[in-house]
Amino acid sequence: MRLIYVAGKGGVGKSVCSASTALWASSQGLETLVFSMDPAHSLSDILEVEVGGRPRKIGDGLHAYEPDINEEARKFFSRYRNMLTALFGLFEMEVRAEDFGSFPGVNELIFMDKLYDIYTEDQYAVVVIDSAPTAMVLPLLQLPRVTTGFVTRMLGIKSKWMGVLNMLEPGFGDSILSEARRLRSKSETMRNALLDQNIATITVVTIPEKAAVMESQRLIKTVESHGVHVDSIIINHVMQDCDCQYCRQKKASQESYVQELRSQYADKRVATLPDYGGEVKGETLSLVMDDLYRKGQLEI
Numbered sequence: 001m002r003l004i005y006v007a008g009k010g011g012v013g014k015s016v017c018s019a020s021t022a023l024w025a026s027s028q029g030l031e032t033l034v035f036s037m038d039p040a041h042s043l044s045d046i047l048e049v050e051v052g053g054r055p056r057k058i059g060d061g062l063h064a065y066e067p068d069i070n071e072e073a074r075k076f077f078s079r080y081r082n083m084l085t086a087l088f089g090l091f092e093m094e095v096r097a098e099d100f101g102s103f104p105g106v107n108e109l110i111f112m113d114k115l116y117d118i119y120t121e122d123q124y125a126v127v128v129i130d131s132a133p134t135a136m137v138l139p140l141l142q143l144p145r146v147t148t149g150f151v152t153r154m155l156g157i158k159s160k161w162m163g164v165l166n167m168l169e170p171g172f173g174d175s176i177l178s179e180a181r182r183l184r185s186k187s188e189t190m191r192n193a194l195l196d197q198n199i200a201t202i203t204v205v206t207i208p209e210k211a212a213v214m215e216s217q218r219l220i221k222t223v224e225s226h227g228v229h230v231d232s233i234i235i236n237h238v239m240q241d242c243d244c245q246y247c248r249q250k251k252a253s254q255e256s257y258v259q260e261l262r263s264q265y266a267d268k269r270v271a272t273l274p275d276y277g278g279e280v281k282g283e284t285l286s287l288v289m290d291d292l293y294r295k296g297q298l299e300i
Helices: 013-025 041-045 069-079 081-089 106-121 138-166 172-195 211-226 244-264 282-294
Strands: 002-008 034-038 058-059 062-065 125-128 200-206 229-237 269-274
Touching: 002 058, 002 269, 013 034, 013 062, 013 125, 013 200, 013 229, 041 062, 041 172, 041 282, 058 138, 069 106, 069 211, 081 172, 106 172, 125 229, 172 200, 200 211, 200 282, 211 229, 211 244, 229 244, 244 269, 269 282
Parallel strands: 002 125, 002 200, 034 062, 034 125, 200 229, 229 269
Antiparallel strands: 058 062
16 A cells, blocks of 8 residues: 655645545556545545545545544544543543544544554555645654553553552453553554555645745655655646746746755655646646646656
């Protein structure tokens, strides 16, 4: 299985690039899933198909999935109820399953859990991940360390407190430890997949403007400092030739950023996409697919 993370700043066209990448992969005979890890799902609008909260076949070899974060939060809470009850109980907080999805950091846990299911079920040759603007890959990398620390502490107090917890409710203490270990195992599996260049790569999408370019540079530096390979960069909304003064000035400004990225990341594939002059969705996704893949700028 190949995992292709499409990451970048909000509003730069990640979902369009994700959908186009999935279209190309499926057109090459690869069973493909495009999976939205952004709680503000936009794949349905871009693909012009109601995707829904289950993987859905939307074309020949092409599937799409937009998890319902509220539904998945309830499932996640039920799956790790004892561990979460104990964890929030340390802060004298009572959390209901229907409220769990609103807590900071919970989305990352939930999407990691769903991605683990997709990865281990191994039904697809390619999974294209439409990442959230916050680069969901970073919490995935850091989660094993957090869960390992939690499990280690639980093991440290096991002999002293597990018996007490089990007295409060039969099996409660043991179930806390079991759930924490299971979560750690899942997070470690996904981290190891991310670190394997034969399995996972990251495509960073940006636009040729200062703020977007600087954020992309920070993202690449941070991700690669964790040992994850950034394979390619897509520079979106690049101005085409035009004789008017406005377009000439904007194109000149953009060109400096394009050249900066090409120079700084000469070891990566750097692709450019034009401004298509309108909203890209549905059938017009084929234009993006052709510009990225059929013309050879990028490869799956």
